[in-house]
Amino acid sequence: MLTCKEATRLSSEALDRELNLRERLSLRMHILMCTGCTNFEEQMRHLRKITRRYASGEASSGDDDRDHR
Amino acid sequence: MARAQTRTDTQSPADALSDPAVLTELRRDMLRFAQMQLRDAALAEDAVQEAIEAALINAARHEGRAALKTWIFSILRNKIIDILRRGARTVSLSSIGDDDSTEDEKIDALFRENGHWTKQSRPTQWTAPDDALGNKQFWAVFEACLDRLPENIARVFMMREMLGFETSEICTQLEITTNNCHVILYRARAGLRSCLEGNWFQAGDCRTC
Numbered sequence: 001m002l003t004c005k006e007a008t009r010l011s012s013e014a015l016d017r018e019l020n021l022r023e024r025l026s027l028r029m030h031i032l033m034c035t036g037c038t039n040f041e042e043q044m045r046h047l048r049k050i051t052r053r054y055a056s057g058e059a060s061s062g063d064d065d066r067d068h069r
Numbered sequence: 070m071a072r073a074q075t076r077t078d079t080q081s082p083a084d085a086l087s088d089p090a091v092l093t094e095l096r097r098d099m100l101r102f103a104q105m106q107l108r109d110a111a112l113a114e115d116a117v118q119e120a121i122e123a124a125l126i127n128a129a130r131h132e133g134r135a136a137l138k139t140w141i142f143s144i145l146r147n148k149i150i151d152i153l154r155r156g157a158r159t160v161s162l163s164s165i166g167d168d169d170s171t172e173d174e175k176i177d178a179l180f181r182e183n184g185h186w187t188k189q190s191r192p193t194q195w196t197a198p199d200d201a202l203g204n205k206q207f208w209a210v211f212e213a214c215l216d217r218l219p220e221n222i223a224r225v226f227m228m229r230e231m232l233g234f235e236t237s238e239i240c241t242q243l244e245i246t247t248n249n250c251h252v253i254l255y256r257a258r259a260g261l262r263s264c265l266e267g268n269w270f271q272a273g274d275c276r277t278c
Contacts, residue, residue, distance in 0.1 A: 003184025005176075012255040016229070016236040036191035043262050046198045048230060050211065050265075055231035057098060057142030059208040 002030040004037055011041040015048060082137050083128040086121070095138065096121070099145050106149045106227055108220075116152055120145040150232050153242070172219060172256045179259070192262070195270040207269055214264035218257055225250065226257035 002010070007030040010023055019027065031038050053059065085091045096117060103113035124131075124141050131140055179190040186192075201207040215223060225243070228234045234242075240250045 003180070004186045005180045005184040008259065009251075009255050012258050013251050015258075016251060016254060036186040039192035039194050040262065043192060043195060043198075043266075044258060046195065047258055047261055047265070050198075050202065051226075051230040053202055054208065054211060055102070055142070055146065055227075057102070057138045057145075058202075059211070 002026050004030075004034060007031065007034065007037045008040050011037070011044050015044060081128070082124070082131045082140070085137055086125055086128055092121075095141060098138075099141065102142070103145060103149055106232065107152060108224075112152055116145060116148040120148045123148075146232055150234070153228070153232070156242075172222065172260070176256060176259055179263070190263070192266065193271060195266070198270070201269060210269045211265065214261050214268065217264060218260055222253050222257045222260070225253045226261075229254055 007027055010027045031041060099117045100113055103116045107113050120141060123144050181187050225239060228239050236250050240247050
């Protein structure tokens with residue numbers, strides 16, 4: 001059984017390499033039972049989206065500007 | 070800012086790029102980004118200049134007018150990637166050891182001795198994370214959180230997530246092991262995650278007012 005620390009590390013690595021079957025299964029098992037790590041994993045995906053959006057130059061010209069002009 | 074944005078929405082890319090106000094603002098944002106990635110003022114200036122020139126040459130063929138900035142940023146990212154690949158910027162992660170212990174401690178502090186979350190550090194669900202993307206204040210928080218990461222960790226993270234390098238290429242370029250690369254990315258993500266959670270996604274009721 002993975003600890004939360006191991007599970008978060010795998011959630012991060014899943015964004016950089018393909019996890020093997022054993023890693024995937026143990027991560028799934030852990031996440032089924034742990035809300036903290038469920039949130040962490042989901043937030044890893046949000047973080048990637050946020051960072052890509054930032055790098056696309058959209059950060060400083062968000063909808064905020066349009067709403068208030 | 071808002072006025073310039075309005076103009077880029079209605080002008081052709083070529084017109085928008087010849088509008089001094091639009092160009093000035095665009096250049097400023099581009100320089101900031103390039104400087105962040107390259108950490109070298111002269112190289113950042115070169116990257117931005119080359120990107121703007123390439124954009125001017127191709128402006129006539131570019132059709133998505135509202136996405137001018139996105140388009141120029143994609144050119145800029147490629148210029149930055151070229152510069153990093155050419156090795157014009159001699160990257161060295163020699164001081165990475167200095168960051169290691171404190172970052173390790175920060176991650177260790179999130180977990181109890183048995184490796185499970187402490188009560189305070191357990192991630193909570195973020196409400197409407199997509200709403201943040203359109204909020205200027207959110208991006209200020211994001212930048213501040215990024216700024217808080219140790220330089221080497223931030224650099225690896227940005228190469229991976231902002232410039233889209235494969236992990237293997239990052240390892241080779243920076244001469245670090247694959248495992249080290251994964252650890253660094255994990256630290257960066259864990260650090261950013263808690264920073265964003267603490268300062269935005271659960272920073273109290275008033276975050277949108």
